[in-house]
Structure formats: structure tokens, C-alpha cells
Amino acid sequence: MFERLLFEAPDFFTYYNVIFLLEAAARTLGMTLIGCTVGFIAGLLIAVLRQSVNPWTLPLRVIAIAYVETFRRIPFLVIIFIVLYAIQPLMENASLLTIATIAICLVSTAFLSEIVRAGLESVPKQQIEGARTLNFGAARTLWYVVLPQAWRVILPPAIAFAVMFIKDTSLASHIGVVELTFSGKMFVNRGFSPLLGFGAVLVLYFLLSYPLSRLGTYLEKRLDPSRRS
């Protein structure tokens, strides 16, 4: 078996194929980064909105809760297909990559908003009351008191989510986005040994996710106990 891999390797690791693989890895990374960034920002907004007690925001809160509870319960692949068929009539020229990225953002927002919400709720009520009696408004309370303390509760699961999400983007291959998993399939279809094609894909997935895990560990150590303000 190894002989076969060695035999195929020179044909596999050609300049063109390596570029092709790296581009696929870049798509995987790009979808993950955009998904997690958009998801974190939108998730933070939803989490903050859900903490509001203002009656004027009630309709928005209901929509936010319905959205979060729905999108966390539908399989990711189903959401990708829904977005595919819902968007095509609206944006005829939308690329498959755009469609997959939109689906990813929808899912990551739902999950990350729950992670952020748990973090915000972990801050004791007394901290918020202390801020209020010092005349902090809602935004300043959030910025100076709640977020710095919620951060270390939010970070570990958020990083774990991002690491998991790198893998989940492989589902985008089902609608034909040429990301890492899809590129592996293409090599196999072109006659390369599956071990070689998917082996290369495996290594690239590892190279994408391992540094992220390390970054998470580093940040956790630096934030615990919280020494930032």
C-alpha cells in the first residue's frame, strides 16, 4: 500500500495540485473565519438584546429567540439546502461559496449567541447593580463590567465551537463548494488513491485547526484569572 502511495506521490504533489489543495483549504478557512466572526458579532447582539427588559424590544426578542431555537435544531446540511433553494430565485448569480457562507453564518450566529448569552449570565447580578448605582448606563455596564468578566466564560466554548466548525464546513461539499473535503473527492475521482487524496486533506484540516486550539489554550491561560480591564 505504501508502495502505491510512494508511486503516486510525484504525480499527486504537482504544482497545480498543491495550489488546488491550498485554495480549497483557504475556502474552508475563509468560510470558518467569516462564519465565526459574523456569528460572534451577531451572536453578541442577539445575546445583549435578549437581556433587555425594555417592552419596546419585545417583538425583536421573540424573533431572536425563535431564530436561535430553530437554527440550533435543524441539521446543518438541511440549512445549506434551504439557503441554496431560497436564495437562488433571489440572487441568480450567487456563487455556491456565497450560499454556503450565508448558511454557515446563520448557523454560527445561533450557536454563538447561546455561548455569549451563557457568558453574560455568568456575571453576578451584584456586579451589574454596583455599576448601575454608580450611574453606568447599559452600554457602559456591558463594556466595562460585564464583557470583561464574561469573556473568560465565553472564550473556551467559543474556540471549541470554531474548531468544530472547521470540520462542519465540509458539509458545503454537498452543494459543490470546492473546499477541502470536496477537493479530496475530486482527487479520488481523478484516479488517485483515496488514502493519498483524503490523507492530504486530513493533514490540512489538522494544520488549520491545531493552531486555533493552541490559541484558545493560550488565551484561556492569559485570561484566568481575569487580569484585563
Add this chain to the structure above:
Amino acid sequence: MTHLDVRDLACSYGSEKILKGVTLSAEKGEVVSLIGPSGSGKSTLLRALVGLTLPSAGEVRVAGKAVDYSSRKSVRELRSQLAIVFQQYNLFQNMTVMRNVTIAPITIKKRPKAEVEALAAELLARVGMEAKHDAYPEELSGGQQQRVAIARALALQPEILLLDEVTSALDPERVNEVLDTIRRLTDEGITMLLVSHEMSFVREVSTRVVMMDDGKVVETGTPSQIFDSPTHERTRDFVGMILKH
């Protein structure tokens, strides 16, 4: 003019009435102590005064001006004159001692940083915490945290200071250091409303004592009236029971 004037203040948590019409007042510079059994509404009264619990009825006047607790502007104005120190200190865990004391004057009141830091250093020295500027709350004992909390409240230069059972969460040997700090403040002309179970302390520092029970004021008087010759049976029972221990 009466500095703090509370009339028929009522408060409920859900259907449970905690305050059933409380009336009391404090002149400028007075130290008024609230005593009474647990659950009598003392802490709720302080929380209501500072706007953390919305009153359902009654009126609060500060220096003659009525406070509208449903108006953000009115509450903000109130809180610029009135500070509260909590039983559990409520220091910001993510900030150093210095930052805890200076953050509100700098970011909310927009006062110059250098000036506020000089004031904070002076206040921290006054509560005996000058060596701990860069410590975080979790590194301090309860008594030390409470003294920082007092300095934080004073940094706002309040005219009225509310103290909510500030020694109840402390180890017995830490109680005195906090009481000493408050004792020194009583000479400075800040109007104080304090809830305490330290009866000898209450007796020593108060100009007036208010006995509360079941969400109402039972009796008000000078310390010697309340402790030596209480007129209500409820006060007599409570004071007698407390002083025996």
C-alpha cells in the same frame, strides 16, 4: 431643609408586599440607623431609595426635590448625589482597587484623571488601603474589599451615603476595621442612612434610630430613647433580645 425625606414608600416583589408605607427623614449631616429583624424591609428600603427596586407607591425627596424613579434622568441625578455600599461589596472583579475607585468619576462624571486619582489615593489612605492600589478584589479580605467599596462610594463625593449591612458578611475580627472607617466619616457632614445589626455601634454613631418591622416603621427616636426606654413592645423585644447577646 430636610435632606432626605421618605413618605409612605411601598414596595413589592411580585404579590408580596415588602414595604408597607415607610416614612422617615434625615436632616443634613444626620446619621440615621435602621434596625429591626431580618425581613423587616430595611435592605429593600435602601435598594428602593437608590432605584434598584421600583417603589409601588410613596414619595422620596432629596433636598426638597421629588425623585421620579420611572425617569432615567431623575434617577441619574439622584445617583449623582447618593451613593450606596452593599453588604457584598460589589467591587468590580475585573478591575484593580484604584480602577474600582476611579472609574465612575473618570468615565461617568468626566472629571480629569489626575485629579480623580489624587482624590482616590487620599480616600484609599483614609480607609487604610493605600498599600493595595494595584490589587484585585479577589486578593483582598472581605474587610479590605468593604473598605475599598466605601472609598469607591466616597469618590463620587455623595451628599448622602447609604450603608446596607456593610459588616454582615465579614469575619468578626474584620468588623471593627470597617466600623472604624465609618465612624470617622460621621464627622464629615455626610448624611448617612445605615442598616446594621451592630447595636453598640448604632448607639454610638447615630443621631436617630429607626426601628422597622414587617415593612413598617415601628418607632423612631434618639439612640437612648430606642435602646433605654423604647415605647413599643416590638422594639423592646427586639432591643432586649439583641442586647442580651
